Amino acid sequence: MQIIEGGVTASVGFSANGVACGIKKRKKDLALVVSEVSCAFAGSFTTNLVKAAPVIWDQNLVANQSQVKAIVINSGNANACTAEQGYKDTEATAGIAGSVLGCKAQEVLVCSTGVIGVPLPMDKIKEGIELCSKELGASRESAGEAALAICTTDTFKKEVAVSVQIEGKTVHIGGMAKGSGMIHPNMATMLSFITTDANLDKVTLQTLLGSSITDTYNMISVDGDTSTNDTVLVLANGMSKTTSLSPSHPDWEAFTEAFMYVHTELAKTIVRDGEGAGKFLEVKVVGAKDKATAQKLARSVITSNLVKTAFFGSDANWGRILCAMGYSGAAFDPSQLNLYFTSSKGTIQVVENGVPLAFDEHLAKGILMEKEIITLAQLKDGKGEGTAWGCDLSYEYVRINGDYRS
Amino acid sequence: MQIIEGGVTASVGFSANGVACGIKKRKKDLALVVSEVSCAFAGSFTTNLVKAAPVIWDQNLVANQSQVKAIVINSGNANACTAEQGYKDTEATAGIAGSVLGCKAQEVLVCSTGVIGVPLPMDKIKEGIELCSKELGASRESAGEAALAICTTDTFKKEVAVSVQIEGKTVHIGGMAKGSGMIHPNMATMLSFITTDANLDKVTLQTLLGSSITDTYNMISVDGDTSTNDTVLVLANGMSKTTSLSPSHPDWEAFTEAFMYVHTELAKTIVRDGEGAGKFLEVKVVGAKDKATAQKLARSVITSNLVKTAFFGSDANWGRILCAMGYSGAAFDPSQLNLYFTSSKGTIQVVENGVPLAFDEHLAKGILMEKEIITLAQLKDGKGEGTAWGCDLSYEYVRINGDYRS
Known part of the structure; x- marks a missing residue:
């Protein structure tokens, strides 16, 4: 696998663009991703009971369509809590894009992100798609x-x-994503779009995406809020001209490794840019009973407000980490826990067999003042491993979210 | 029921005191609550897998002792994550209190709250108990x-x-409690102590306490973190000389109403004093399928960082409330939701049948600028009702918790 420059147009046969059509005051707010040829596709969506109109549209396409050609995305308006009119607006958006691009509405996936409860300004959407x-x-x-x-x-x-x-x-596999509040395990206000010129059928692609979500987007958290619009879409147009990829293909492992890398990097980039985030936090749990237990523990730690504020304050507050593991609902033996903090300034162990070590507070502070910190929780219950990513909880988070709609 | 002045000594036959013994730098840090005669007692404890030593001690007493005489509480040190020595220290604390008060160690409940992972300074504890x-x-x-x-x-x-x-x-029923971070449904760094001169047996008291917890302490949240030390203890010494109270007693309802009132008020007072709290928030869900559903929805809203920061900013951000209900895991019909905000400045409806109303932003801001705000979510799924209490998420919360251990 080779990391290359680029995004959704890195894959052969995909074109894209983004313009400002006036949904936001000034900034760009409408994007298109288009494939030359029809694509196999897969989607993963918010688990929130309150789903935005475009989520319902896309879920219908995933359930009923075999191929699509394009994605239209607007920012500035989430088209959520907009009742029946919202769904009609999504359908109309797909129709407009289809007629401009020469395909059916049912070949156009739609995503929206932004303010909730405001009708989509369809005149601007139409102008935007055309432009x-x-x-x-x-x-x-x-x-x-x-x-x-x-x-x-x-x-x-x-x-x-x-x-x-x-x-x-x-x-090639290319992707783009957006965060950056309401980011939490189980898909958050997070949109992620992946293109590939790989040759896969729809079922294989959906299965692969499903298993990728668990270890990537579902392991990140900015604030514990799961949004109404979260969507990950993958389009595969087969233009690399290989034979069809599947688990029995000799290069399957190479492909899935690259596929996972793209999702993992996008997920991590989302939390790096979490609202008000000053630090990037990785929490790795090893030696848990099984993978699910390790992931549950890691997620509980990365989601804790008290842990997040401690990292904001560069405080080696291992007690809050142990506490968050304790209320995770996952079973583990706390008396076997070793806990370490690592950054570019070094590694320090703060807990051994569940009991705090007398550690060098000055060294700990130095390690925790860095912008990227890894917390390693080592258990002795089994071989389960899990990693979660998140960010600190800062004054800036409160400022941004205390004043969002205004 | 009559609200009277006082706390744990309001009940006949109880005495108390609090002193400074040097666990904290200056402030008072050790308290005793003592009954003249032996008491029936009940306890409810943290669900955190990581339990502080005194929690384990008290759970053992609840399981194995029929009566107790006293509670000793220290603040400044949680005696959590202190391994075997921690338990020995709790046992020794009970022993010291017992010998000073003339009872067995097994008749003394112990609670600790404060910093995690630091051995209890037993010389100071001993001095403190004697003083x-x-x-x-x-x-x-x-x-x-x-x-x-x-x-x-x-x-x-x-x-x-x-x-x-x-x-x-x-x-009489009297109580005292402490908060004020790590406050979350399922018991938080929260200690609550109730005395009563009512005549109840231990089993009746434990059953009553169990049912009270669900609607009181488990419905409050400051930050979503459940601590290692949460404890509610009730001592009933029977000195009012009535016949034994039980559900078949004609005055049972009057007693349980008073009992619930004390727990509810203590729980609400805890969130009023939540770390960095500027506003007291009540979220009431009515018309849900059942009570458990209503409580789940109310808890999800009160726990959402995005909802809490919106209240901090006096922003009528109903979308975040709907979103938090949506990811609660509880089933409801969002298309039937009516949503209202109320404070001393009036009431405003912001959502009708799941769709936002065009409301007077100026009036909404006026209502939300107040210090006590009630959010009413009205559903049409059934008759279930639930109320949760919490506070806003402020700069001050981040400041306090970014700098706690230091």
């Missing part, structure tokens, strides 16, 4: 325009691309 | 000293007392 489609391009820059246009409170665009050799041919 | 026992009193002031000594980051002491007529005799 956007005029300058669709396959360049690095075109992907960047799209990645910018899907942002809300994100402070930077999020893209990643890789290539991998399959049957001696180069297969 | 504290010298000035035990049944006065209003003595109860106040005890209520002060159990505080950690609490900004005020928390006491409540009521009297109720049983068989024409006056029965």
